[in-house]
Amino acid sequence: MHVHTLIIGAGPGGLACARTLAQQGITALVLERKKSIGPKVCAGGITWSGLISRVPEELAEKSFPTQHIHTPWQKVRIEEKTPIIATVNREKLGQQMAQQAIEAGAIIRTGTIVRTIKEKKVIVQDRASEQKEEISFDYLVGADGSSSLVRRHLGLRSRRLGIGINYQIPGNLQQMEWHLNNRLFGNGYAWIFPHSDTVSIGAYADKETMGPTQLKTSLLHWAGKQGFQLGNHRARAEYINYDFQGWNFGHTFLIGDAAGLASGLTGEGIYPAIISGEETALTIANPKHCSNSMDTLINKHDQHSRMVRLSAKNGFLNSLLAELMTLGLRTGMVKFHKLEMAV
DSSP: OEEEEEEEOOSHHHHHHHHHHHHTTOOEEEEOSSSSSOOOSOOOEEEHHHHHHHSOGGGEEEEESEEEEEOSSOEEEEEOSSOSEEEEOHHHHHHHHHHHHHHHTOEEEOSEEEEEEETTEEEEEETTTOOEEEEEEEEEEEOOOTTOHHHHHTTOOOOOEEEEEEEEEEOOOOOOEEEOOHHHHTTSEEEEEEOSSEEEEEEEEETTTOOHHHHHHHHHHHHHHTTOOOTTSOOEEEEEEOOOOOSBOSSEEEOHHHHTOSOTTTOOOHHHHHHHHHHHHHHHHOTTOOOHHHHHHHHHHHHHHHHHHHHTSOHHHHHHHHHHHHHHHHHTSSOGGGGSSOO
């Protein structure tokens, strides 16, 4: 079997790429190793500017014009006229994006594992039948997450990683909270993100400053103090790759987490995945395409990465930066959208 563009991974980035390619008259084949599209370890938060420009507004479960930020020395309430962040259900988002891609003309195969990547072809295996197949291609797109096989095929290692741990528990809360505490979460943070009938309770930290075991212990301790007993609930964890080393490698492209385009500062990944997916498709369709959106996204990513490296130098400096940033948000000297990947 031969295809023009083969996309590995049916997350938001891969599906955005497939849809945009199809709209340009290029049929893409998307391979997804999972049996269903959508489920992923994710707090489900997406900035409002990123949501309304790239994701149908009706997919928002809850939206929040007010953000509550807690540090050891401050409790700050930030409020704007329009929502700052919304929460979305990743499974519904994935299924909706998959439907858009299919309607545009893309082909999606689930339950398909990529076993080997060779020059201009891959060996895949169907999870149900275990039958193997060779697929050749003109272009290859890696949208296969932080442990990307395509990235490894290109010889790129991922040294800069974040860790996200999430509990999705029943509940109907109305307040979105961010908790910055260097002693508990290094240069990361804990969150309370309400959804329609559940609540995402979790924590994120740079792997260099805190390992997964320590982060989980801190998260459970902190959550208990907030009134959330998580011992009987299942924790889900995932690495977040922010080690960006390029996205366009000729006839091979990396998007989203596979490219290391997630924010090392906040862990935000949905918006960068969608933008890089769309821009990759436009570049495949027209190699002379001038990708200003990617340039802007990469600059924003670089800013976030510099802040991570600075805050990771020592605990005191990280605490000072967190307090200064929170003070800036409280006084209006720093706008919340300046901390977003969406532009």
